[in-house]
Amino acid sequence: MNHKIIIAYTSLLSTLSACSTLEEKPEALLVSEQFYLTEVQATSAVTGTYRKLYESGQSLYNSLIQIGVEMATDDYEAGPRARNPHVRAISGLTHDASNDRMEQLWKQSYDAINASNLNIKNITAMTDNQIRPNIKNRLLLEAKFLRALHYFNLVRWFGDVPLIIDPVTSLTPAQLYVSKSSEETIYTQIQNDLLEAQDLPGYLEYNELDRGRATRGAAKSLLAKVYLTQELWQLARDKSKEVIDEEGYGLFNTFAEVFATDRKNGVEHIFSAQFQGNSGYQGNSLASRSAPADIPGINGDYADALHLEGRLYQAFESTDSRRTITFTTGKTSPVDGQYYGLAQPQFDKYYDESVIGNQDQSSKNLPIIRFAEVLLIYAEAENELSAAPSPEAISALNKVRARANATLYLGGDDGDSFRELIFEERRKELVYEYQRWFDLARRGADYYVAKLRTANKLLAAPRHIHFPTPQRELNINPNLSQHPDWINF
Numbered sequence: 001m002n003h004k005i006i007i008a009y010t011s012l013l014s015t016l017s018a019c020s021t022l023e024e025k026p027e028a029l030l031v032s033e034q035f036y037l038t039e040v041q042a043t044s045a046v047t048g049t050y051r052k053l054y055e056s057g058q059s060l061y062n063s064l065i066q067i068g069v070e071m072a073t074d075d076y077e078a079g080p081r082a083r084n085p086h087v088r089a090i091s092g093l094t095h096d097a098s099n100d101r102m103e104q105l106w107k108q109s110y111d112a113i114n115a116s117n118l119n120i121k122n123i124t125a126m127t128d129n130q131i132r133p134n135i136k137n138r139l140l141l142e143a144k145f146l147r148a149l150h151y152f153n154l155v156r157w158f159g160d161v162p163l164i165i166d167p168v169t170s171l172t173p174a175q176l177y178v179s180k181s182s183e184e185t186i187y188t189q190i191q192n193d194l195l196e197a198q199d200l201p202g203y204l205e206y207n208e209l210d211r212g213r214a215t216r217g218a219a220k221s222l223l224a225k226v227y228l229t230q231e232l233w234q235l236a237r238d239k240s241k242e243v244i245d246e247e248g249y250g251l252f253n254t255f256a257e258v259f260a261t262d263r264k265n266g267v268e269h270i271f272s273a274q275f276q277g278n279s280g281y282q283g284n285s286l287a288s289r290s291a292p293a294d295i296p297g298i299n300g301d302y303a304d305a306l307h308l309e310g311r312l313y314q315a316f317e318s319t320d321s322r323r324t325i326t327f328t329t330g331k332t333s334p335v336d337g338q339y340y341g342l343a344q345p346q347f348d349k350y351y352d353e354s355v356i357g358n359q360d361q362s363s364k365n366l367p368i369i370r371f372a373e374v375l376l377i378y379a380e381a382e383n384e385l386s387a388a389p390s391p392e393a394i395s396a397l398n399k400v401r402a403r404a405n406a407t408l409y410l411g412g413d414d415g416d417s418f419r420e421l422i423f424e425e426r427r428k429e430l431v432y433e434y435q436r437w438f439d440l441a442r443r444g445a446d447y448y449v450a451k452l453r454t455a456n457k458l459l460a461a462p463r464h465i466h467f468p469t470p471q472r473e474l475n476i477n478p479n480l481s482q483h484p485d486w487i488n489f
Helices: 026-034 039-054 060-068 085-091 100-124 133-158 183-197 216-229 233-246 255-259 285-290 321-326 371-384 391-403 415-429 436-442 445-454 471-476
Strands: 076-078 269-273 304-306 327-332 339-347 366-370
Touching (some): 039 060, 039 100, 039 133, 060 085, 060 285, 076 085, 085 100, 100 133, 100 471, 133 183, 133 216, 133 436, 216 233, 216 269, 216 366, 216 371, 233 371, 285 304, 285 339, 304 339, 366 371, 371 391, 371 415, 391 415, 415 436
Antiparallel strands (some): 076 304, 269 366
């Protein structure tokens, strides 16, 4: 994506009073209307909304989802240097509605939604003299794609949530104190936004500087995932097959290329959080959070750790190339040249060899959805529609396994066993890509609890397939209610 066109623009009051204090001058909220006067300004505004995915600090796709969600799974735990008690509470499943990571998930998501709503409203009002019609349409669809992504996260995390599709422009109770809408209503809005966003250009139609923006293939792929989450198997199968057959994506020859800085926004990358270290923007903080802390010159934080009792590392075959890319068992010090073995495997997907000793500046992108996942979406949906694993489902699974040099699946299982095989394949393929909690939760409370208790996270309970509505939001908004599973906890 062309970050050169990013300019600072006013971040309006996030939905449901995410700011700690309310401005007494509501006219200050209207300043953005004076911003959308030219095509360059409109493009900059939408580009700024992408930044809300991964801007510096603990933003949504720059570690917040990891520490606020993934810690509550069987694969991750708070590392030795994770000092925030709220993060450690999520890791130990003792979190509650007062957890500040829950607040940030809610606040940042609605702040990003409000930015998209502003873009949609103000760009819609622009005339042909201000912006070319094709650019206007593209920017509107990009904003709808981003809004859909954030609502998809929110409804999976919190269940019923407020649905706001108009920007906050005043401090009236009608705009600030919004009641929750049902999950069904939220999903309908997500689907509608993504169905429209399918009219975006294909990824090969963007020039090099604009790679990384939302595309037709990204909208279709996310829609397939939405259908899968809702167990709309036929729709998920058909939409993922459409992506496979028509959008021009493919797998890299090697798993290492997925995370190579010279392969960013390539044939497998459908939509990614964009990171660029040492350039005035920000690096991928997961590289630093997972890097070793005790090797001279590495200077890692080791705040994100592998939960050993989940036995994820042992789930990989010895020949599986994903294991050596996903984990490290030791590194050579850039200071003394000695090799230091580690007491246990540590995550290594985003470690950037070009910035040894300064992993905060890792330039490795974080995939939000990539072609390997679309193949697995297709395999899962196809399996749910068949009495037994079909050749098409097996073929899709084996494309992912073959690239990893894992043993190919030859058939022989029933649909239930094959479903579990696909879930385990997702687990290995998508480690540290913010997928595990979503996968566990969508299988239901019994599945989630069983997996976590098997991994010796014994406090796992059915309520943990959602997160509590943040207490701060309940205090601010009298029209909000707590998720039923979290009442009295």
